[in-house]
Amino acid sequence: MKDIIRLENIGVTYSNKKVLEHLDLTIREGEFVAVCGQTGCGKSTMLRLILGAEKPTTGRVLIDGRELPRPDRHRGYVPQKYSLFPDKTVLDNITFGPETEEFGLIGRLKPGFRRRRKEFQAQAYEYLKHMGLQASDAHKYPDELSGGMQQRVAIAQALIMKPQILLMDEAFSALDPGTRSEMQKLVRTLWKETGTTFLFVTHNIPEAIFLGSRVVILGKDSPESSSKVQVDMELPEEAHSREEVERLTRVIGNATAGAKLELTYAE
Ligand SMILES: Nc1ncnc2c1ncn2[C@@H]1O[C@H](COP(=O)(O)OP(=O)(O)OP(=O)(O)O)[C@@H](O)[C@H]1O
Ligand SMILES: [Mg+2]
Known part of the structure; x- marks a missing residue:
């Protein structure tokens, strides 16, 4: 599959505050990328860059090989609520x-x-x-x-x-658990049916594991630094055993909390 999104050495600074720095990420067409990371680490900022609603301070955002100046029909966006x-x-x-x-x-x-x-x-x-x-x-x-x-x-x-790309920013976090789980199944089915490339920001790690074909965690090397990709991990295709979900949740949870971990996925 071709690369549909490329973030090249992205930096974002808001009034002297560096939020993202040296962020590189390549996403292939048809992937479902779940994005996690502590609050304020720049997940929504990254989504806005991909949407074309905002420009990076440094670096380039390429969609299908091109820098696009503004949002268009090829990139859909679903926020938490009130959209x-x-x-x-x-x-x-x-x-x-x-x-x-x-x-x-x-x-x-x-x-x-x-x-x-x-x-x-x-x-x-x-x-x-x-x-x-x-x-x-x-x-x-x-x-x-x-x-x-x-x-x-x-x-x-x-x-x-x-849209070729659907960006969802904590789209289910305001829902009750039953509805949330129904919506997760619905989105997973839609992903399989449409082949759309998804980026899905969530704080809920089991949700990231259930939905994602890949999990990306943004975070900082140290409290003073800015965020970049800390963990980038392919997930197995189908039904995870309970033990596996628990193990992955621990690994991803630790990484989200800022711990530096060597990540391997055991088959
Ligand atoms: N337009 C802006 N002007 C100034 N600072 C901003 C702006 N947008 C975001 N920030 C700051 O940039 C940082 C990253 O914000 P962002 O919303 O991307 O984080 P996030 O990872 O989505 O957090 P959350 O999990 O709470 O949604 C935060 O410190 C935020 O206060
Ligand atoms: Mg956010």
Whole structure:
């Protein structure tokens, strides 16, 4: 598989505070990279760089070999919560992306808009169904939905653009454990079906192990230094035994806490 994301010697400084330094990371198409690290270590910053919402102070971010100046439809983004337009229905939230891309914000009077809108709505219903939502949810507003349902809509909103890369930043951390585990299964299925490259930030290590084909941990060499990749580890494909999950959780947990460890994965 080709390299779809390359971070080359990235440094990010915010008003004299170095957050990231010497960060190199290459991600191949179709990987599911779970990103862990202590709070404030720069995980969301890294995601914003990949999204194109922010530029690094030094170094380059290459998407499919090119530096891209701003976000576009090829990179989807799902944050922890509040990503839906509160004043739009579920259906309008999902169709907003494709409508805006094709017609712009003021092109809705153009001929063909109504026909295309019907087509986008038909697609939106398909995504809703796929996310486990009902057609009757389509006309609800976000505040009428539970947190889990809102995140399903946010994922549908991202997926309808058929992004090559989907960035999720602690997207499940506001959900109750049952909903969270359902959402993990859903995302894993979507990853397998679509072949989309995922970057998924989480503080929950079992979640990283369940979802990821690879785990990357950002952290500092010492309290004074800035963050870079501390651990980069491929994970086995399928169903881990309980012992294995516990072992991996310990290894990753220790590394996240800043310990320097030699990591090996025993087959
Ligand atoms: N726009 C900004 N201006 C100034 N400082 C910022 C800005 N964005 C982030 N920071 C700082 O950069 C550091 C990294 O922030 P970031 O949000 O990337 O961390 P994180 O790993 O996502 O943390 P968390 O796990 O709490 O979400 C933090 O110290 C934060 O305060
Ligand atoms: Mg963050």
